Amino acid sequence: MAIDEEHVRPDGVDDLTVEALGNISEALEAVEVARGHLYAFHRMSGTADLTLGKGVAQLREAGHTELADRIETELVGRNVLHGRWTFQIVEEYDDGYYADFRRLEQAGRDELVDGRRHLYEAEMKEDRRTHGRPGHEREPGARD
Incomplete structure (x- = not known):
């Protein structure tokens, strides 16, 4: 019995194409x-900067104003890369x-296999599963 239609390669699509898209x-x-x-990284860097600010305030409160001023001036709110906070790095990526990668991966599937996803894995599942065995169904609700 075949796997669900969404995971069946279209007619005429060769193994190498399915493997390449996989x-x-x-x-x-x-x-x-x-x-x-x-x-x-973005979250941890932001947390570090906020926690550093608390530590600087505590140093100042404990009377270590010179060190607190130095850390605050040199490190609190500093760019992690030249001209950038982490949100700027995330946005640029x-x-x-990231956007180009997703767009081109989708284009490959759209052009070659009618947009179908995970054909390589679906065929591997069909090949590796034990047909008729519980826990090896082709899809939820199937009895094969």
Whole structure:
């Protein structure tokens, strides 16, 4: 029995094309993970700056005003890269590389396999699963 229609390769599409699109999709997944790490970097850097500000205020309150002033002047609110806070890095990544990657991955699927996703994985699942065995169904609700 075939897998759901959304995950069946269109007629005339060869193995190499499905494999190529699978690799491009896998690359996009890596980019998604990298983007998540970039957002984590953004969050952690912001948290660090706010916590640093609290520490500076506490130094000042404890009478260490010279050191507090130096840290506040040199580090609190400082750019993490030349001219940029992390939100600017995230925005540039999202609007440039990330947007282009997603657009071109989608274009490849649209042009070659009618926009279908995960064909390589769907075919791998069909090949690897034990047909008729619980926990190996082709899709939710199927009994094959």
